[in-house]
Amino acid sequence: MRTLTVDLNERSYPIYIGRGIRQQKALFDEAIHGKQVMIVTNDTIAPLYLDAMVDMLSADYKVDTCILPDGEEFKTLDTYGTIMTSLLEAKHNRTTTVIALGGGVVGDMAGFAAATYQRGVPFIQVPTTLLSQVDSSVGGKTGVNHPLGKNMIGAFYQPQAVIIDTDSLLSLPQRELSAGMAEVIKYGLICDVPFFDWLEQEMPALMSLDNDKISEAIYRSCLAKANVVAQDEREGGVRAILNLGHTFGHAIETQMGYGNWLHGEAVAAGSVLAMDLSWRMGNITDEDFRRTVDLFKAAKLPILPPVNMTLANFVERMALDKKVLDGSLRLVLLGALGEAIVTSDFPMEDFNACLTDALEASKQANLAIS
Amino acid sequence: MRTLTVDLNERSYPIYIGRGIRQQKALFDEAIHGKQVMIVTNDTIAPLYLDAMVDMLSADYKVDTCILPDGEEFKTLDTYGTIMTSLLEAKHNRTTTVIALGGGVVGDMAGFAAATYQRGVPFIQVPTTLLSQVDSSVGGKTGVNHPLGKNMIGAFYQPQAVIIDTDSLLSLPQRELSAGMAEVIKYGLICDVPFFDWLEQEMPALMSLDNDKISEAIYRSCLAKANVVAQDEREGGVRAILNLGHTFGHAIETQMGYGNWLHGEAVAAGSVLAMDLSWRMGNITDEDFRRTVDLFKAAKLPILPPVNMTLANFVERMALDKKVLDGSLRLVLLGALGEAIVTSDFPMEDFNACLTDALEASKQANLAIS
Numbered sequence: 001m002r003t004l005t006v007d008l009n010e011r012s013y014p015i016y017i018g019r020g021i022r023q024q025k026a027l028f029d030e031a032i033h034g035k036q037v038m039i040v041t042n043d044t045i046a047p048l049y050l051d052a053m054v055d056m057l058s059a060d061y062k063v064d065t066c067i068l069p070d071g072e073e074f075k076t077l078d079t080y081g082t083i084m085t086s087l088l089e090a091k092h093n094r095t096t097t098v099i100a101l102g103g104g105v106v107g108d109m110a111g112f113a114a115a116t117y118q119r120g121v122p123f124i125q126v127p128t129t130l131l132s133q134v135d136s137s138v139g140g141k142t143g144v145n146h147p148l149g150k151n152m153i154g155a156f157y158q159p160q161a162v163i164i165d166t167d168s169l170l171s172l173p174q175r176e177l178s179a180g181m182a183e184v185i186k187y188g189l190i191c192d193v194p195f196f197d198w199l200e201q202e203m204p205a206l207m208s209l210d211n212d213k214i215s216e217a218i219y220r221s222c223l224a225k226a227n228v229v230a231q232d233e234r235e236g237g238v239r240a241i242l243n244l245g246h247t248f249g250h251a252i253e254t255q256m257g258y259g260n261w262l263h264g265e266a267v268a269a270g271s272v273l274a275m276d277l278s279w280r281m282g283n284i285t286d287e288d289f290r291r292t293v294d295l296f297k298a299a300k301l302p303i304l305p306p307v308n309m310t311l312a313n314f315v316e317r318m319a320l321d322k323k324v325l326d327g328s329l330r331l332v333l334l335g336a337l338g339e340a341i342v343t344s345d346f347p348m349e350d351f352n353a354c355l356t357d358a359l360e361a362s363k364q365a366n367l368a369i370s
Numbered sequence: 371m372r373t374l375t376v377d378l379n380e381r382s383y384p385i386y387i388g389r390g391i392r393q394q395k396a397l398f399d400e401a402i403h404g405k406q407v408m409i410v411t412n413d414t415i416a417p418l419y420l421d422a423m424v425d426m427l428s429a430d431y432k433v434d435t436c437i438l439p440d441g442e443e444f445k446t447l448d449t450y451g452t453i454m455t456s457l458l459e460a461k462h463n464r465t466t467t468v469i470a471l472g473g474g475v476v477g478d479m480a481g482f483a484a485a486t487y488q489r490g491v492p493f494i495q496v497p498t499t500l501l502s503q504v505d506s507s508v509g510g511k512t513g514v515n516h517p518l519g520k521n522m523i524g525a526f527y528q529p530q531a532v533i534i535d536t537d538s539l540l541s542l543p544q545r546e547l548s549a550g551m552a553e554v555i556k557y558g559l560i561c562d563v564p565f566f567d568w569l570e571q572e573m574p575a576l577m578s579l580d581n582d583k584i585s586e587a588i589y590r591s592c593l594a595k596a597n598v599v600a601q602d603e604r605e606g607g608v609r610a611i612l613n614l615g616h617t618f619g620h621a622i623e624t625q626m627g628y629g630n631w632l633h634g635e636a637v638a639a640g641s642v643l644a645m646d647l648s649w650r651m652g653n654i655t656d657e658d659f660r661r662t663v664d665l666f667k668a669a670k671l672p673i674l675p676p677v678n679m680t681l682a683n684f685v686e687r688m689a690l691d692k693k694v695l696d697g698s699l700r701l702v703l704l705g706a707l708g709e710a711i712v713t714s715d716f717p718m719e720d721f722n723a724c725l726t727d728a729l730e731a732s733k734q735a736n737l738a739i740s
Contacts, residue, residue, distance in 0.1 A: 077451050084447075088518035116486070119513065119524045120604070143489065148458035154489045155525060234490070 002219050006138060007230040008158060015138060015162040015222050017215055022049065022101075022126055022165040025056050031124050031160040034095030037061045038087055040110035041101040042070040045128055048171055049101060053126075064090040068106065072258040075105045075145045077153060083113040094118045097160070103129035103176075104136035104263070108154070111142030115157035125159045128168040130180025130214075131264050134187075134221035137162050139229040139239075145258070150250060156234050164222075166215055174207075174300070179264025181206065181299035182245075184217050186271060187224040189292065190241050193338035195220050200291065203298040241340035244332040245271030248305075251317035255309055261302075268301035273358060278334040280350040288337045304362040311355050372589050376508060377600040378528060385508060385532040385592050387585055392419060392471075392496055392535035395426050401494050401530035404465030407431045408457055410480035411471040412440040415498055418541055419471060423496075434460040438476065442628040445475045445515045447523060453483040467492045467530070473499035473546075474506035474633070478524070481512030485527035495529045498538040500550025500584075501634050504557075504591035505612075507532050509599040515628070520620060526604050534592075536585055544577075544670070549634025551576065551669035552615075554587050556641060557594040559662065560611050563708035565590050570661065573668040611710035614702040615641030618675075621687035625679055631672075638671035643724060648704040650720040658707045674732040681725050 001018030016027055037057055041050055046067045057063045066086040068079055087096065098121060100110035107125050114123035127137035143154015169177065181203075188196030198220075199206070205213045225242065232239040249270030252261055261269075272293060279289040296303050305314075318329065328344060335341040371388030386397055407427055411420055416437045427433045436456040438449055457466065468491060470480035477495050484493035497507035513524015539547065551573075558566030568590075569576070575583045595612065602609040619640030622631055631639075642663060649659040666673050675684075688699065698714065705711040 077447065077454075081447050084516055084523055085518065088516055088522060112486075116482075116513070116523055116525050118522060119511065119526050141489065143486070146454055146458055148455065152458060152488060153454055153486055155486050156489050 002215065004219065004223055004226060006158070006226040008233055011140075011158045011233075013159055013161050015164065015226070017133075017164045017166065017218050017222070019167050019211060020165060021163055022168065023052060023056055024163075025059075027161065027163050028057060028099075028124065029060070031122070032061065032097045033122065034093075034097060035061055036090075036092050036096040037063045037099060038066060038090065038092055038096055039063065039099045039101055040066045040068065040083055040106060040113065042068045042103075042106050044070040045102045045106070049128070049168070053099075053101060064092070068109065070105075072105055072145070072263075075109060077144055077146070080109055080113060080144050083109065084117060087113070087117050092117070092121075094121060096121050098123040099126060100124070100137075100159075101126045101128065102132075103127065104132040107132050107137050108142050108151075109144055111140075111157055111159065112144060112154050115142050115155040120157070122160045123157075125162040127162065127164060129172055130169055130177055130218075131183060132180075133164045133166075133169075133218050134180060135183040135225065135242075137164070138222055138225045140233065150254065150258075158233075162222075164218060166211055166218065169209055169214065175262065176264075177207065177209075178300045179262040182264035182268040182271065182296070182301055184221050185292075185295055185299065186242075186244050186267065187221050188295075189271065189275070189334065189338070190244050190332070190340035191224055191228075191338060192220065195224075196291075196295075196338065200295055200298075203295065207299065240330070240342045241332055244334075244340055245269075245274050247318060247329075247331055248273040248314070251314050252305055252309065255313050255317055256306055261306065265302050268296045268299075269303060269305050272296060272303045273305070273354060274331065274333055276354040276358065277331070277346060277350055280354055281333070281346060283333065283335050284337055304365060305355075305358055307362045307366040309359065309362075311352065311359060314355055372585065374589065374593055374596060376528070376596040378603055381510075381528045381603075383529055383531050385534065385596070387534045387536065387588050387592070389537050389581060390535060391533055392538065393422060393426055394533075395429075397531065397533050398427060398469075398494065399430070401492070402431065402467045403492065404463075404467060405431055406460075406462050406466040407433045407469060408436060408460065408462055408466055409433065409469045409471055410436045410438065410453055410476060410483065412438045412473075412476050414440040415472045415476070419498070419538065423469075423471060434462070438479065440475075442475055442515070442633075445479055445628075447514055447516070450479055450483060450514050453479065454487060457483070457487050462487070462491075464488045464491060467494060469494045469496060470507075470529075471496045471498065472502075473497065474502040477502050477507050478512050478521075479514055481510075481527055481529065482514060482524050485512050485525040490527070492530045493527075495532040497532065497534060499542055499546055500539055500588075501546070501553055502550075503534045503539075503588050504550060505553040505595065507534070508592055508595045509609075510603065520624065520628075528603075532592075534588060536581055536588065539579055539584065545632065546634075547577065547579075548670045549632040552634035552638040552641065552666070552671055554591050555662075555665055555669065556612075556614050556637065557591050559641065559645070559704065559707070560614050560702075560710035561594055561598075561708060562590065565594075566661075566665075566708065570665055570668075573665065577669065610700070610712045611702055614704075614710055615639075615644050617688060617699075617701055618643045618684070621684050622675060622679065625683050625687055626676055631676065635672050638666050638669075639673060639675050642666060642673045643675070643728060644701065644703055646724040646728065647701070647716060647720055650724055651703070651716060653703065653705055654707055674735060675725075675728055677732045677736040679729065679732075681722065681729060684725055
């Protein structure tokens with residue numbers, strides 16, 4: 001088992017990474033201070049892992065469970081309300097501990113419930129997808145979607161511990177493994193060239209779930225994220241670099257409807273767009289751009305936007321009309337490989353050209369297939 | 371105008387108290403850092419004060435408004451959702467400032483909306499009732515009710531400033547003035563005997579809204595609350611003393627249905643019960659008990675529980691059966707006048723006797739009237 005710390009003074013917490021550790025009771029005992037536990041999970045994860053966790057914890061705690069429907073479309077204020085109702089019906093008090101057992105959606109909602117149940121109770125993240133293990137379970141972003149925008153309702157609220165069991169990846173569909181890999185590659189791009197080099201070499205081993213390699217990838221990803229979060233917990237500055245590819249990606253996700261493109265898939269295509277723009281601005285070499293595209297391909301991720309999107313869709317979804325006019329559309333781009341910058345200073349013709357060319361390439365690729 | 375500070379390090383903020391200061395733009399300018407403002411208010415307050423505030427702020431900011439239905443029964447997750455929708459429809463971003471213009475319900479809900487809109491935006495409290503001026507607008511408790519419990523959903527989230535315009539009391543119904551006075555008297559009881567003495571002398575002037583006197587009462591109340599909150603922001607310890615009378619009071623409020631007994635009225639009757647128990651335990655003199663009852667009477671507040679409640683109602687609402695058994699029912703009592711204690715160590719026979727006697731007295735008083 002490997003351990004690292006997210007350093008946030010009195011809100012610091014450990015991240016544990018290892019095989020089978022969701023059944024290491026001592027890790028939970030250290031993070032639970034009361035006698036009540038509420039495990040929040042979803043109907044995909046529950047049949048796999050819930051009974052074992054309930055059995056393990058019932059020896060020492062009053063354990064209740066709340067099983068949510070699986071899917072981003074249920075990441076709503078209504079579903080959040082059902083977690084609150086579960087806590088109240090089972091008479092949990094301010095000393096309860098919420099455990100989030102599942103992927104990013106479960107973690108975000110259970111975390112927000114913990115942040116706001118009786119004005120805040122402790123919680124533990126037990127992320128089961130690669131995406132949540134390397135990204136959403138670390139850093140304290142919690143919340144739900146609103147019909148008018150993703151993650152518009154939420155709080156910064158740090159967990160007591162993050163317990164990453166790499167064995168839970170064994171049951172993960174390949175498409176979701178790939179989606180998680182998009183965020184892993186992102187850390188190489190924004191701040192860690194040696195990690196990027198290593199990923200190029202090890203991607204086949206990672207995609208076949210070599211445990212040592214996948215543990216290393218998760219460790220390096222969490223380390224990168226923990227460092228950034230420690231510098232800027234509430235995203236007043238540098239934390240924004242973690243959003244490489246996300247502004248383009250959000251446009252794709254919302255245009256396509258939540259759940260049709262996975263978040264990681266949209267981030268992959270979005271990151272390629274951000275790299276493309278960075279390349280057009282002369283910030284990265286032809287070679288680095290090609291390597292990036294190849295790495296996303298090796299992780300079986302999309303490198304082009306959806307064939308049925310248009311430039312106008314992107315402009316609208318990114319609220320460009322207004323934001324560009326007052327110079328407030330800030331994008332995460334690369335100043336060089338391994339060096340992210342947050343800037344609203346990019347040539348509009350490059351921006352338009354990179355989208356137009358990518359959309360055209362998407363159409364051509366689609367024609368070639370059909 | 372008088373000013374005091376709630377000292378919470380980087381979350382410190384000023385409380386301003388004065389006549390007409392809800393129209394002193396400079397106080398708002400100091401607390402607003404972006405260009406967008408959302409004023410949240412209710413349909414009772416809006417016709418009185420909203421237009422003037424919109425006019426004042428529109429000179430420098432994009433001002434939008436959200437008018438909620440008035441009443442504790444609307445302090446729900448649904449109403450909170452409508453604030454979020456208003457913010458999103460008006461395209462407010464992370465630099466917006468939320469202004470809560472109204473009583474405790476508006477402040478609690480607007481504060482919770484600010485705490486959780488895009489993971490937290492600044493907000494300003496402009497409390498218009500005595501209760502919210504001396505209690506709920508100070509200290510950062512925000513939230514909504516759940517059908518299964520009051521204030522069960524919420525966050526600790528401090529405002530940028532509290533702007534208390536004493537002129538807004540001129541439009542307050544007398545019943546609500548009395549309700550606020552319950553919390554004012556509470557500060558004297560728990561921590562400030564000279565203030566208690568002063569209140570005995572000045573209650574007639576306070577009830578007729580003598581401005582200098584009411585300003586002094588608000589100032590002393592806010593000072594007491596700010597001191598307690600500065601010691602214990604998240605109610606891990608001493609902050610609990612602010613709940614004198616509230617455990618009995620909550621039982622009354624929930625039994626009677628939200629809104630039938632005002633919060634302050636339930637706190638008054640609850641405080642008399644807590645004083646009665648403290649007196650039975652020998653902690654306060656006959657004289658101090660009598661003075662307390664007289665002071666609540668002078669503020670036109672109820673000193674007895676509702677005539678149609680029973681001991682069983684209290685036992686059930688306070689979950690006494692379970693909590694007393696495991697020693698977890700903690701009450702705020704007085705160790706002496708001006709000295710609150712939080713304890714689960716009280717004789718059950720005194721507890722039962724004080725409730726039984728009070729309920730009997732309530733019946734007799736009712737018979738005498740009818």
